[in-house]
Structures are given as structure tokens and as C-alpha cells.
Amino acid sequence: MKPELQFFIGKGGVGKSTTSAITSVHLSRNSHDILLVSMDPAHNQRDIFQQDFGEKPQRAGNQLVVKEVNVDYWIEKYLKETEKTIKQTYSYESAFNLQNYFNVLQFSPGLEEYALLLAFENIIHTFKDKDIIIFDMAPTALTLRFFSLPFITLIWLDELLKLRNQIYAKKEIISKIKIGRREIEQDKVKAKLEHLIYNYEHLRDHFISNATKINLVMNHDRLSFSEAFRIKKKLKDIGINIETIIINKAQSKEVPDEVRNEFNNQKIALFPLSSKSILGYKALNEYIDENNEIFLE
Numbered sequence: 001m002k003p004e005l006q007f008f009i010g011k012g013g014v015g016k017s018t019t020s021a022i023t024s025v026h027l028s029r030n031s032h033d034i035l036l037v038s039m040d041p042a043h044n045q046r047d048i049f050q051q052d053f054g055e056k057p058q059r060a061g062n063q064l065v066v067k068e069v070n071v072d073y074w075i076e077k078y079l080k081e082t083e084k085t086i087k088q089t090y091s092y093e094s095a096f097n098l099q100n101y102f103n104v105l106q107f108s109p110g111l112e113e114y115a116l117l118l119a120f121e122n123i124i125h126t127f128k129d130k131d132i133i134i135f136d137m138a139p140t141a142l143t144l145r146f147f148s149l150p151f152i153t154l155i156w157l158d159e160l161l162k163l164r165n166q167i168y169a170k171k172e173i174i175s176k177i178k179i180g181r182r183e184i185e186q187d188k189v190k191a192k193l194e195h196l197i198y199n200y201e202h203l204r205d206h207f208i209s210n211a212t213k214i215n216l217v218m219n220h221d222r223l224s225f226s227e228a229f230r231i232k233k234k235l236k237d238i239g240i241n242i243e244t245i246i247i248n249k250a251q252s253k254e255v256p257d258e259v260r261n262e263f264n265n266q267k268i269a270l271f272p273l274s275s276k277s278i279l280g281y282k283a284l285n286e287y288i289d290e291n292n293e294i295f296l297e
């Protein structure tokens with residue numbers, strides 16, 4: 001499946017943005033057409049490349065463009081689409097007092113990950129021509145909510161569909177008694193639920209596809225290991241596997257036993273600690289030239 005997707009995830013500050021930038025530059029130098037996407041609302045790529053980025057991808061190198069997801073834009077889009085759908089589905093909208101509902105919804109927990117998922121869906125539809133799309137993710141908590149969203153939503157949607165079928169069956173019985181014939185009107189709510197299920201299954205399939213690689217970044221310290229072990233378990237619970245472990249800011253070539261034991265099915269890459277800052281396209285290239293044996297394929 002093209003493009004390949006790579007996610008850089010891990011604890012705050014371990015180097016997700018730096019290692020995803022280095023990997024993007026490295027792969028683009030090996031003649032792959034790369035899109036690097038910053039999915040962290042606190043964007044770091046602009047500081048790393050020392051260049052302004054936004055929703056529209058900007059060229060950062062030969063065969064490399066960078067995009068920052070504007071979470072506020074996607075939250076607003078999500079709210080507007082929800083409002084439109086509800087109004088279309090329920091013609092008796094005024095009975096619900098929808099406006100009040102929307103005034104509250106904008107403060108609802110969970111909006112950020114919905115917005116990220118919408119942005120993700122848009123990206124995989126828009127950039128089908130890229131060889132590899134690299135996602136620089138937010139620290140653990142938001143990223144885990146983002147990955148689990150399609151799975152959780154599908155559980156909800158399945159239950160809602162069952163309920164809707166029960167309601168519809170009753171409605172049919174009543175109309176049979178009343179009018180003596182089957183109602184042929186289409187159930188808009190059921191059709192919408194089925195459409196949503198189709199969409200979320202598609203998103204979930206992207207997360208568990210062989211063309212998707214999850215790179216878990218950590219540093220050589222105990223807190224970082226513990227958090228990485230927890231992330232691995234939580235992702236495994238929803239069927240997502242980690243492809244590669246990146247030990248960043250490495251000061252020796254040795255992989256600690258506990259990491260090797262826990263991640264015996266994963267590739268392990270060591271990204272050395274740099275004595276200079278890795279800021280700007282030139283510095284990223286110098287880092288690659290100095291450490292050319294480490295990189296992800």
C-alpha cells in the first residue's frame with residue numbers, strides 16, 4: 001500500500017521531533033518523496049528546520065515537504081460537520097435545542113484527538129503520491145487517545161446500530177398495524193451509522209496495516225523505559241504493533257538488556273547524542289553524514 005506511513009511516538013522530550021526530522025531528511029536523500037507532518041499541537045518542526053510551516057506543505061529540502069496540522073482549524077471543521085449532519089438527519093432539530101448543545105460541545109474532552117483523526121484522514125486522501133508520510137506525534141497521552149479513537153468509536157457505533165435496528169423493527173410493527181403495509185421510507189440514521197462504521201474501519205485498518213510503521217522513541221533512562229513498556233502494552237491491546245525502537249541521545253552502542261528483552265520482536269536503532277545542536281537543514285544533514293550507519297529504512 002502506498003504511501004508507507006511512519007509514526008514517531010514516545011514520552012515528552014525524548015526526541016520524537018528531532019529523530020523524525022532526521023529520518024525524513026535521510027529518506028529524502030535516498031530518493032524517496034517525503035511528507036513530514038507535525039501532529040503535535042505544540043509544533044516543533046518549525047524550530048528544528050528554522051522555517052515557517054503551516055497547513056499547506058512547504059518545501060524543506062529536495063524531495064521533502066513539511067506540514068503542520070492546525071488543530072484549531074480541524075476542531076472547527078469537525079464541529080461544523082457534526083452540526084450539519086445532525087440538522088440533516090433530524091428535521092425536528094428545534095425540539096433538541098441544538099444551538100445549546102453546540103455551545104457546550106466545543107469544550108468537550110476528546111475534541112483534539114477527533115480533530116487529529118480528521119486531519120489524518122484528509123492527509124492520507126490528499127497525499128497518495130508520496131512515497132512515505134512521516135508523522136511527528138504529540139507526547140504519549142494524546143497519541144494513545146488518537147490511536148484508540150477508531151477502535152473505541154467502532155464499539156460505540158456497533159452498539160448504536162443495534163439499538164437503531166431495534167427501534168426500527170418496532171417502528172415497522174407499528175406502521176404495519178396502523179397502515180397495514182411495510183414502510184419503505186429509508187432510515188437515514190441507520191444509513192449514517194453504517195457510513196461512519198465504514199469510515200472508521202478504514203482508519204483502523206491504516207493503523208494496523210503492514211504499510212504502517214510505529215517507531216517508539218526513548219532515551220537511556222528508567223522513566224523513559226517504563227513509559228515505553230506501557231505504550232507497547234496499550235497499543236498491543238488494540239492490535240497495533242511497534243516496528244522499531246529508537247534509543248535517542250545514545251551515549252554508547254550497547255542496548256540495555258531490559259530493552260532488548262522487552263522488545264525482542266522489534267528492530268532497535270541507536271541515535272547518538274550530538275554535541276552540537278541539530279537545528280536547521282544543514283545541521284540535520286551533518287548529523288546524518290556523521291552517523292550514517294544508524295538509520296531507519
Ligand SMILES: Nc1ncnc2c1ncn2[C@@H]1O[C@H](COP(=O)(O)OP(=O)(O)OP(=O)(O)O)[C@@H](O)[C@H]1O
Nearest residue numbers: 011012013014015016017018044139249272273274
Ligand atoms: N540525538 C540528539 N542529540 C542531541 N540533542 C538532541 C538529540 N535528540 C533530541 N535532542 C534535543 O532534545 C530536546 C528534545 O528533542 P525534541 O524536541 O525532538 O523531543 P520531542 O520528543 O519531540 O519533545 P516533545 O515531546 O516536547 O514534542 C531538543 O532540545 C533537541 O534538540
Ligand SMILES: [Mg+2]
Nearest residue numbers: 016017040044
Ligand atoms: Mg516534539
